Amino acid sequence: MSVTLYESVKSRGFEISTDSSSFTGEFLAVGSDDHEAVYAAVLQQTPLSFFGLYRKSASCKPRGGPYWDVSVGYASIPASEALGQQDSGSEQPPPDSPQPDDSLKSGFSFTTSGGTQHITQSLQTISSTGRTPVGGVGPPTTPPDYKQAIGVTRDSVEGVDIISRTNEFSREIHRGAVTLRYLNTLFKLTGTVNIAPFYGRAPGEVLYLGADGQFGTGEGWSITHKWGVSPNKVNIKISDEITVPAKYGWEYLWVAYTEQYTGGRKVRIPMAAYVERVYEYGDLSGLEIGT
Numbered sequence: 001m002s003v004t005l006y007e008s009v010k011s012r013g014f015e016i017s018t019d020s021s022s023f024t025g026e027f028l029a030v031g032s033d034d035h036e037a038v039y040a041a042v043l044q045q046t047p048l049s050f051f052g053l054y055r056k057s058a059s060c061k062p063r064g065g066p067y068w069d070v071s072v073g074y075a076s077i078p079a080s081e082a083l084g085q086q087d088s089g090s091e092q093p094p095p096d097s098p099q100p101d102d103s104l105k106s107g108f109s110f111t112t113s114g115g116t117q118h119i120t121q122s123l124q125t126i127s128s129t130g131r132t133p134v135g136g137v138g139p140p141t142t143p144p145d146y147k148q149a150i151g152v153t154r155d156s157v158e159g160v161d162i163i164s165r166t167n168e169f170s171r172e173i174h175r176g177a178v179t180l181r182y183l184n185t186l187f188k189l190t191g192t193v194n195i196a197p198f199y200g201r202a203p204g205e206v207l208y209l210g211a212d213g214q215f216g217t218g219e220g221w222s223i224t225h226k227w228g229v230s231p232n233k234v235n236i237k238i239s240d241e242i243t244v245p246a247k248y249g250w251e252y253l254w255v256a257y258t259e260q261y262t263g264g265r266k267v268r269i270p271m272a273a274y275v276e277r278v279y280e281y282g283d284l285s286g287l288e289i290g291t
Helices: 035-045 085-089 180-189
Strands: 004-007 013-016 021-030 053-064 067-075 108-111 115-119 160-164 167-175 192-194 206-216 220-229 233-237 243-247 252-262 265-276 280-282
Touching (some): 021 053, 180 206
Parallel strands (some): 192 280
Antiparallel strands (some): 004 021, 013 021, 053 067, 115 160, 167 220, 206 220, 233 243
């Protein structure tokens, strides 16, 4: 059962002298008859330091049932000697990596809302309809074959914005300590794509979007990591004449066009397709949250 501390009206008595200073917090703990649970709640719900003084002692006396009288003492002692210091800054083992069939629990959040993507080539031209002669006499004119290009004008290919599949997810991790070395690692990995399999995704599919971190007294660091996912693809058909053999998820595919005369008209058609690498690769195991 969870334990909640309520501060007493007798709390916050203090003593100041030239030799040392002290401060005492008085609380009522409610919620459990387990002394270990009460002690853990005291460390979590009272600050490690107060007015430059550090937590030196904690006294918990049972009233009966789930009620406890709690007294927390603060004194002018070195921070390294503070009560509960290990709980707020000790290194914690890295969390396990989720397996494909594992039930995701606390710490995970995600969105699969579609993002907008601009395309200039369709997957398939379903139909093309020419102009019917004036008076309806004779067959319709044959429209130009633009090779699945969309929105072709005299000078350009305008394309269209469509909803594309996107997958962003995050995970909140609790970590005892964050060093400048680890912070620098997060900075270097932000904006990189996984060079090795990560959380069930193949190399090239996961883009690390960065992390937000916050330190809580008595709780250590809470860090939320964020990623975007884009699947790898093979045999991407641009037109009947052009098929791209493969593209990693976060590589960029674009199409170049040329002009040719068809039926006495100049039209723009795909000439070549290019796959560009626009993100660096990174080893996401450096996040120390499993792979």
